[in-house]
Amino acid sequence: MSVVDTALVAGYTVGEFLLFAAAGFVVLAIGMLYRAVKGPTMQDRVLAVNVLGTNTVVILALLAAALSEPTFLDIALVYALLNFLMAIAISKFTVERGGVL
Template sequence: MTPTSLENVFLVAAGLFVVLAIAMFYRAVVGPTTQDRLLAVNVLGTNTVVILALLAAGLDQSWFLDVALIYALLNFLMSIAISKFTVERGGVL
């Protein structure tokens, strides 16, 4: 196959992931509890990591993978920190 069609496959997949991430915003906005919103934001972060990796392949920019790795690290830290904060307010955080 030609390389342009392969790059288009990656860009289309990234677009589909963007649509699914936007759909996930509904739960982040209306989620009844704090944990619902936190879960939705966590899934959004995972989607962002995947989108960055797909764009790294589709646009031939390998440094997007560095951004994706840092984003995954910060996403994990954010989830752990906020879920700890909701349990013991005024503790370490």
């Protein structure tokens, strides 16, 4: 019986609340997808994919807490470290279309 299973308000437990919060972040990610698709410039897309990555780290951390599986935080850590790689790869690519690699 961890803190995740304790009732919070109106019969909802803390875990369910965290899951709803994660769902809200996914909805935000869908909104951010508009910027990634529409652009109009590549810088917009780089920024959008960076925000999406940070968003995903939050979602994964919330899932790890809600499912009370601390080892799931490893995935969030991997994303936090590698999302940076994705961001610098795309941003360096947008300059001169990879000419400065």
